[in-house]
Amino acid sequence: MLPFRVVDRVKFIVERQLVKGAGFQLMVVGIFIGLISLIGGLLVVPQGGDFADPGSAVWWAFLRLTDPGYLGDDVGTWQRIVSTLLTISGYVVFMGTLVAILTRWLIAKMADLERGLTPVTLKNHVVVLGWTSQTLPLLCELLSSSGRMRRFLEKHDTQKLNLVVLSEEASAAQVHELRNEPGIGRRSRQVILRSGSAIQPDALHRVACLDASAVIVPSAAYEAGSLITSDVETVKALLSIAAQARQYQAPLPFVVAEIQDIRKLPVVERAYPGAVEVVAGNATISRLMVQNVLHPGLSEIYNELLTAGQGNEIYVRGGESIAGLSLGELASERPGVIVLGLLRCFDRDCDQGCEQGWDVRLAAPSETRIEAGDRVVMMARDYAETDADPKTTALPEISRGDARLSARENKLKGRRILLLGWNRRVPSLMAEFSSYGPGQPVLDIVSVVPISEREHALSRYFTGKPLESYSHIEADYMVEDELRRINPASYDTIILLSSDRLASGEEADARTMVGYLQLEDILTEAPGRPQLIMELSDPDNRDLLYGHQSEMLISPMILSHILAQVALRRELRVVLDELFTVGGAEIGFRDPDHYPLPASTDFHVLEKILAVEGEIALGVFRATADARGRHLMLNPPRRQRLELQPGDRLVVLCQS
Incomplete structure (x- = not known):
């Protein structure tokens, strides 16, 4: 075995100290400064002169090393040579190295702060686990849902919406994306980025999952054939949140999780014992596509109801303030709203939410009475329209009986x-x-x-x-x-x-x-x-x-809208499942010639005529697009003349 050289050993020891961080680097530089001062002082001690003892000479050398201004005070050739060498060493060791170490330390510290490694100290915020293609639309949905968000904040007794996003590597580029997103812009200050993976328990602690009012887990993208899939990561994140809650003896937050394989639904529910709503991403888009095949033109309805922007949305309101009213009376009092039906809990005696599930009653008879524990499903342009307005004139009440079950046309056979x-x-x-x-x-x-x-x-x-x-x-x-x-x-x-x-x-x-x-x-x-x-x-x-x-x-965009809106109102998921799956209530198109419509009719008259069949009129699908390229006219003003043209179709909510 070859012996270690002394120089190599010294280099190794110095290197091990330098890699320990700025504090150890400063200590090493301080040792070098002390050694240089000691050597410089010993070099001028034999000259005698102003140096009463070696300590004074070392102090003289230290002053020349750290402050070049003393260079002109020296006398004697040897003393000036040593002083010049000390001053040059001071520039290199003291000033250059010290500034370099402090600069690197400051840059590293700023980079750590930008990466978002500090745990947030928030409560009742909304956490999004993952930066994917759905994250920006998801944040836009949350920030733009003013009325629904206001109710959400009131429910959780908080004044301001704070969004915390966990990203693999939080960076300034992502902040720039947030600021440039049309639906976010200046509101990007409400979004806090943190670095980490959803499968890391310390990263979940970093975003304060246990203190959140809602945690949204969008599905990440993985390469085909990878053993780690988005569903595996989702289950691991849920297990980690549940484990932290047990460790700190804290209540579990409400979670909205997206999975790709709907067969993993029992696994997700078993992994998380708290309140959880699962959105099956692949199954949801597949349902919409098949419905679109059955009803050509339905994509415009999806793009209005299930994406952010202008137009109508589906809202779910509690029945506490409207208990005792019938669905028909409620519809007449809110002329800007189409009442689609209600949700009724299977456990009628449950006061704290509905753990037994909801009985979905869309297109229910107009005389159905609303109970305090019910949830009323409405379609409106704005959340404010779902509230009673004493300034508006009530419409004549429409009587609608039980929906007639229409046999589904076998449009797929041989297609x-x-x-x-x-x-x-x-x-x-x-x-x-x-x-x-x-x-x-x-x-x-x-x-x-x-x-x-x-x-x-x-x-x-x-x-x-x-x-x-x-x-x-x-x-x-x-x-x-x-x-x-x-x-x-x-x-x-x-x-x-x-x-x-x-x-x-x-x-x-x-x-x-x-x-x-x-x-x-x-x-x-x-x-x-x-x-x-x-x-x-x-x-x-x-x-x-x-x-x-x-x-x-x-x-x-569709999945982001569903995730965001279900996080704000969890009952919305069962409504969407009912609307866009086989059987039950669904949105469809009807030929106006199948109804006894007058030559010129408004939307309120159309509602009355369709109510005889137990159907709910939602709007009109024009055969010819308007200047914006849109065919759909959803929830028009009740007194607006429809002026139906050949090829136009009626958009209805019916039972199949």
Whole structure:
């Protein structure tokens, strides 16, 4: 074994001290300053002169080392040489090294502060675990829900909304994104960023999950084939929150969690013993797509009801202040609101929320009396319209009986559907198609993903055959010749799926939009035109395709809206499940010729006529788009003349 050299040993010892931080670095520099002062003092001691003892000489050397102003006071050649060397060493060691250490320490400390490693000291705030494509729309939803948010803050006895976002690496770039987001802007000061992962218990403590009024867990994106999926991370985060609550003997916060695989629902509920609402992301978008296939044009209703911006939203109000009124009386007192129905707790004696679940009664008879424990479901343009206004004139009450169950038309039987693209949502989409019973569609799936990989994903999702008739086509729809060979014009519906295999939503949407434009070129040559449904991942791309003729679903915006609104009013989830699943109440379209409508009618008269059938009028879907490219006129003023034109359809809430 070779012996260690003395120089190497000294270097190693110095290095081990320097890596310990600014304090140890300053200590090492201080030792060097002391050694240089000692050597400089000993060099001038033999000269005698003003130095009564070695200590005075060392002090003389220390002054020259730390302050260059003493350089001109020295006499004698040797003393001036030593003084000059000490002054130069002072510039290098004392001033240069000291400033460098302090500067680096200050920069590191500022970087740590920017990363958000300090635990927040807040209560009754809202926590978002994860920075994903849904985070910015989610924050916009929370900040823009003024009326609903005001009620939420009153419920939790707090004055100001504070949002805390846990990101893998919080940075100034994310703060810049917040400030530039149209729906956030100056309100970005209400958003606090913290670094960490949702599967790390210390990161959950950093955002004060146990003191939050609501915790939202959006689903993160992972590469295909990864052993760590978003659902695994969600379950781990819930387990960590529950463990912290047991450790500190604190109550569990209300959690809204998004999962991708709806089959993990029992696992999530078992992992978290507190109040939790689970939103199945893949299943939700799949339901909307299938409903859109059944009812062409329904995407405009989704984009109004389930995204932020102008238009109507679904609100759920407590029955305490309106108990005793009937649904018909309530509707007449609120002329700007469409009363959709109510929720009634299965446990009628429960005073603290509803742990037994809700009985959803949409399109209920108008004489149904509201009880204090009920939740009334309304559709309005603004939350304030759901409150009584003594200045408004009440409408004549409309009498509506039990909804007549309409047999669902088997529109899927034999329908040829072309899926362009592949993502993790395809198995749940096929499961949604199969849930509509007999008479299933014929599905062709086109993707560059190998067929063996697709079949493997389907076999892991289904125990049997997913659909009676489906086939895989291995092709790239971005190549015009390959797309032409598929003959897209021969299909009834074409769905362009956003890829989850690309690095970002912008790249996925770029591919989807180029494929759509290429598809439009091919369809212009065909005599017939199939229904087109396009899924996008980036909300910023919604306005790029001006004058497009497809129906557009922006998945992150829809899921962000649902997560945010369920966090503010948890009963909303069961309402959306009822509206957008097979059976029960649903939004549909009707031909005006099927009703005895007068030649010129207003919306209030339309409500009366549809009430005879037990249906609720929601609006009109125009055959011709307006100047903004919109076909939908939802919840118009009651006395507004509708002036129905050939091809127009009525938007109704009915029971199927």
